[in-house]
Amino acid sequence: MEFLVRFEVDAPASMTADERERLRGLERVRAMELREQGILRHLWRVPGRRAVIGLWEAPDATVLHDALASLPMFPWMDVTVEALATHPQEMK
Amino acid sequence: MEFLVRFEVDAPASMTADERERLRGLERVRAMELREQGILRHLWRVPGRRAVIGLWEAPDATVLHDALASLPMFPWMDVTVEALATHPQEMK
Amino acid sequence: MEFLVRFEVDAPASMTADERERLRGLERVRAMELREQGILRHLWRVPGRRAVIGLWEAPDATVLHDALASLPMFPWMDVTVEALATHPQEMK
Amino acid sequence: MEFLVRFEVDAPASMTADERERLRGLERVRAMELREQGILRHLWRVPGRRAVIGLWEAPDATVLHDALASLPMFPWMDVTVEALATHPQEMK
Amino acid sequence: MEFLVRFEVDAPASMTADERERLRGLERVRAMELREQGILRHLWRVPGRRAVIGLWEAPDATVLHDALASLPMFPWMDVTVEALATHPQEMK
Amino acid sequence: MEFLVRFEVDAPASMTADERERLRGLERVRAMELREQGILRHLWRVPGRRAVIGLWEAPDATVLHDALASLPMFPWMDVTVEALATHPQEMK
Amino acid sequence: MEFLVRFEVDAPASMTADERERLRGLERVRAMELREQGILRHLWRVPGRRAVIGLWEAPDATVLHDALASLPMFPWMDVTVEALATHPQEMK
Amino acid sequence: MEFLVRFEVDAPASMTADERERLRGLERVRAMELREQGILRHLWRVPGRRAVIGLWEAPDATVLHDALASLPMFPWMDVTVEALATHPQEMK
Amino acid sequence: MEFLVRFEVDAPASMTADERERLRGLERVRAMELREQGILRHLWRVPGRRAVIGLWEAPDATVLHDALASLPMFPWMDVTVEALATHPQEMK
Amino acid sequence: MEFLVRFEVDAPASMTADERERLRGLERVRAMELREQGILRHLWRVPGRRAVIGLWEAPDATVLHDALASLPMFPWMDVTVEALATHPQEMK
Numbered sequence: 001m002e003f004l005v006r007f008e009v010d011a012p013a014s015m016t017a018d019e020r021e022r023l024r025g026l027e028r029v030r031a032m033e034l035r036e037q038g039i040l041r042h043l044w045r046v047p048g049r050r051a052v053i054g055l056w057e058a059p060d061a062t063v064l065h066d067a068l069a070s071l072p073m074f075p076w077m078d079v080t081v082e083a084l085a086t087h088p089q090e091m092k
Numbered sequence: 093m094e095f096l097v098r099f100e101v102d103a104p105a106s107m108t109a110d111e112r113e114r115l116r117g118l119e120r121v122r123a124m125e126l127r128e129q130g131i132l133r134h135l136w137r138v139p140g141r142r143a144v145i146g147l148w149e150a151p152d153a154t155v156l157h158d159a160l161a162s163l164p165m166f167p168w169m170d171v172t173v174e175a176l177a178t179h180p181q182e183m184k
Numbered sequence: 185m186e187f188l189v190r191f192e193v194d195a196p197a198s199m200t201a202d203e204r205e206r207l208r209g210l211e212r213v214r215a216m217e218l219r220e221q222g223i224l225r226h227l228w229r230v231p232g233r234r235a236v237i238g239l240w241e242a243p244d245a246t247v248l249h250d251a252l253a254s255l256p257m258f259p260w261m262d263v264t265v266e267a268l269a270t271h272p273q274e275m276k
Numbered sequence: 277m278e279f280l281v282r283f284e285v286d287a288p289a290s291m292t293a294d295e296r297e298r299l300r301g302l303e304r305v306r307a308m309e310l311r312e313q314g315i316l317r318h319l320w321r322v323p324g325r326r327a328v329i330g331l332w333e334a335p336d337a338t339v340l341h342d343a344l345a346s347l348p349m350f351p352w353m354d355v356t357v358e359a360l361a362t363h364p365q366e367m368k
Numbered sequence: 369m370e371f372l373v374r375f376e377v378d379a380p381a382s383m384t385a386d387e388r389e390r391l392r393g394l395e396r397v398r399a400m401e402l403r404e405q406g407i408l409r410h411l412w413r414v415p416g417r418r419a420v421i422g423l424w425e426a427p428d429a430t431v432l433h434d435a436l437a438s439l440p441m442f443p444w445m446d447v448t449v450e451a452l453a454t455h456p457q458e459m460k
Numbered sequence: 461m462e463f464l465v466r467f468e469v470d471a472p473a474s475m476t477a478d479e480r481e482r483l484r485g486l487e488r489v490r491a492m493e494l495r496e497q498g499i500l501r502h503l504w505r506v507p508g509r510r511a512v513i514g515l516w517e518a519p520d521a522t523v524l525h526d527a528l529a530s531l532p533m534f535p536w537m538d539v540t541v542e543a544l545a546t547h548p549q550e551m552k
Numbered sequence: 553m554e555f556l557v558r559f560e561v562d563a564p565a566s567m568t569a570d571e572r573e574r575l576r577g578l579e580r581v582r583a584m585e586l587r588e589q590g591i592l593r594h595l596w597r598v599p600g601r602r603a604v605i606g607l608w609e610a611p612d613a614t615v616l617h618d619a620l621a622s623l624p625m626f627p628w629m630d631v632t633v634e635a636l637a638t639h640p641q642e643m644k
Numbered sequence: 645m646e647f648l649v650r651f652e653v654d655a656p657a658s659m660t661a662d663e664r665e666r667l668r669g670l671e672r673v674r675a676m677e678l679r680e681q682g683i684l685r686h687l688w689r690v691p692g693r694r695a696v697i698g699l700w701e702a703p704d705a706t707v708l709h710d711a712l713a714s715l716p717m718f719p720w721m722d723v724t725v726e727a728l729a730t731h732p733q734e735m736k
Numbered sequence: 737m738e739f740l741v742r743f744e745v746d747a748p749a750s751m752t753a754d755e756r757e758r759l760r761g762l763e764r765v766r767a768m769e770l771r772e773q774g775i776l777r778h779l780w781r782v783p784g785r786r787a788v789i790g791l792w793e794a795p796d797a798t799v800l801h802d803a804l805a806s807l808p809m810f811p812w813m814d815v816t817v818e819a820l821a822t823h824p825q826e827m828k
Numbered sequence: 829m830e831f832l833v834r835f836e837v838d839a840p841a842s843m844t845a846d847e848r849e850r851l852r853g854l855e856r857v858r859a860m861e862l863r864e865q866g867i868l869r870h871l872w873r874v875p876g877r878r879a880v881i882g883l884w885e886a887p888d889a890t891v892l893h894d895a896l897a898s899l900p901m902f903p904w905m906d907v908t909v910e911a912l913a914t915h916p917q918e919m920k
Contacts, residue, residue, distance in 0.1 A: 003231075046636070048909045061094075084598070085599040087604060136188070185277070245361040245415040265415045267279070321525060324524070360414070360421065447784030505820070505824075506820070508724065613913040617689060645798075726881075815877055
């Protein structure tokens, strides 16, 4: 099942540039793993914002939640999830 | 997977009382079938409104959509669907 | 009477991981007690968020408030309560 | 249990002035009965609007819904209900 | 003239439990005085929140503002005021 | 006591231009009377809209409501009222 | 450039079932053409609603508008367009 | 003084295609006149909508209102106006 | 040209009572100057809030912005400006 | 392709006046470069706010995002981007 996931990262002002860079590196690694598992399908950036729109695929919302919560930046992410149904034109 | 579904029925003023009553009967019958299939789990009424909150269970949002669209009042229903994840305390 | 209760926990950044873990443990214990008293009926997690949707049952909103306020995380919870009426199809 | 109920009446343009007057009369009669039963406690008018704020008392939201739905203008009322808890200063 | 006043208290995290308790005591004393003056008529608690709905009576919004601003917790209160008109059914 | 009143007129499409013109004439006459009584103090137009912002003065919200409801266009007006307190700098 | 386009169809009640079916057929044909031109990339259905989320690709918003306006149901569609930037992880 | 003006046209379903076309022609003529007078400076289309964003220049909001109200489609336009100040970087 | 300006002051918790008092004094002085220049015409207090509604008059939004930005509390003010057109009934 | 970009700067209270001034200087320099590259076309100030509305032109949203992110104040800017289509009256 597919989900449209929108999140915006709001790292605290107290986080050092080093820590932020380190977390971004871990974030890329974890995202890569989730792509390989087929859970994370595509990311887009919302222009002008520290926000990301993503297309995710998971058997259910519990698996999706665990995948999102495994992102190193998760504690500073504001996330909204929208369940998607397959459009008749996309069915084969 | 569980979904919290909120809908509000807004039958057109032009619908006769008879037609409305007939549709309500069909609605009850269809709801009963969806309960027997385990898709519709529970309904609550929002006090003061022609609105209903329901707990639904379906393998994915496509099956859920088909179940909702099979309701005789669907053309006059404003529906919002919220995907639910299992809470850790509910896992056995 | 049933209530749909949505809450989101926003622990302050200054709270240590230890304190947070300790509070979560107390939270689970208190939730268990409220389940045994029949006040807390079911919890769901909102995917991607530190938010929970719960079905609660209490004789009135005052008892419900006291139950919610007894949760150890209450000072950091943003809570909204929606009163539910019984749907005719659920009446026996 | 007390409820704060806000409703706004939007009678259809097609309703004649006579019908509207007749319904208002029935509305007053029904409101009087609900006051005598102790369900309707007080009404206020929102200045400038066809809107009313009311204080209602009912054992639960199901009884409240039935009381609201018994009002002759109910089919044209947009209603929102807010559950109220007793404030500690009001307890004797 | 009556007013429906909704306020939510958001004491700063830096406030000590002692200071909070002391302010709550002063708040109760001041509320009692305002009740005796007939300005504060009734308070309800919004379940699950540090929010209060109150029915107030004052000759005008300036007197009401002064009464609200005299509450010891006022600096941390988010207040909204709604002017109420008398409903025809309440007129004697 | 002063009130800031915002209203927007939405005459039904079925109203003839003649009827609209006639109502506008009556509206001007009634507004003039309310000005003479000191209830209507000033009107501004919201640019680009059939909306008006007005400064009104009345002993309370009930008198204000009656003044607004006496406007010939009232049945087609969407009105919001905001109670105003006197600013300390305006006190003499 | 990619766009996330959300639209909801609200055919007028006066439209006959035949006309609606005919338009849906034309809609499918036109969507197929836009897919072949590479403008329409993917559609998803919002569960429970007559709403569709689509991923579109066009050189600019003017070409996108023309593509959307060429859909036979366009006069009854409420459309919102969100410009998407490429996420660094998607760059090759 | 400059204004950012956003409007959306919602012609009634009862308007014939001929009447709509005729009005659009008049609209273009009137827009041209307002451009020549220097009141209408630029229009953009909001992709996917019957909405337009415009940059207007007028000595004040009253002149702007009169210009907007002179558009043949004005009775069916929902307009919002935002006053703009000159940015220091644009001052010469 | 007239403007309806709404602002709410949110002084930081770190500001001392002395500093706040000093700023309020400066604020009154500056407001007096703006009144003498005919830019600030009237202020009202929103009851229950640290918010003010004001009627301002300035040749354009740039002059208005400079007047607002000259207020000593401006760095802590959340301001919204609404352009006002003259109502036909106010024209002489 | 044109974009309407609205941003509001919210520099942290901890930033010194010197640092703020230094950043504003860098901001002007960078804005000038973006103007010379034809990406930044015009800026307006929203009266009463630390907010700016800008007209930008870029081949796509990715280039626009990079331009916005290159502004020295970007970490403290809340930005919303609206894609603009060319209006038929502006086409030559």
